[in-house]
Amino acid sequence: EIVLTQSPGTLSLSPGERATLSCRASQSVSSSYLAWYQQKPGQAPRLLIYGASSRATGIPDRFSGSGSGTDFTLTISRLEPEDFAVYYCQQYGSSPSFFGQGTKLEIK
């Protein structure tokens, strides 16, 4: 079982600032099968990034993913008001699949 640890737990930033979210795996994630999801209150998660760095359909280019092995990063270049949400990383490629505990991005 791969354990994904996200940091920080909460990130307080202002619109226009740059956000950097981290996801660390307990063992190497094969073939960079690492995804990021965004979840707003009362809504289902939305796929943002897959394959560690590929944006899903319709995702703005201010969202970018990077990393390999055990260390992955989601970067939001310039925060828009609608970006404040909870972000989860996920290791996929086989079942069971595991998610990180989430990072809450809140308005400062």
Add this chain to the structure above:
Amino acid sequence: EVQLVESGGGLVQPGGSLRLSCAASGFTVSSNYMSWVRQAPGKGLEWVSVIYSGGSTYYADSVKGRFTISRDNSKNTLYLQMNSLRAEDTAVYYCAREATYQPEALFDYWGQGTLVTVSS
């Protein structure tokens, strides 16, 4: 347009049963891998179960032997039969479609979720 609509959640006593449904439109359930993912109140996401296009199924250890995933091809609907429910099964349950032509368990479409509360 792909849509997933869950139903069937509610309040149930410990030890009771509930069946969740997920009606799909815009694609064929039987041609895709389909999963259930749950989220306890204020907590993170937990994968629960998958049914492959060929019909094989797989479960998280936490629900194995108690939950059964199935589908009705004629209704294009996914189900989750939950028996012997426990307080720790309390969660919003989402059905999710796994992305086509991608490795397993990458979820590109999600339903809005249905709340299951297990309490006496």
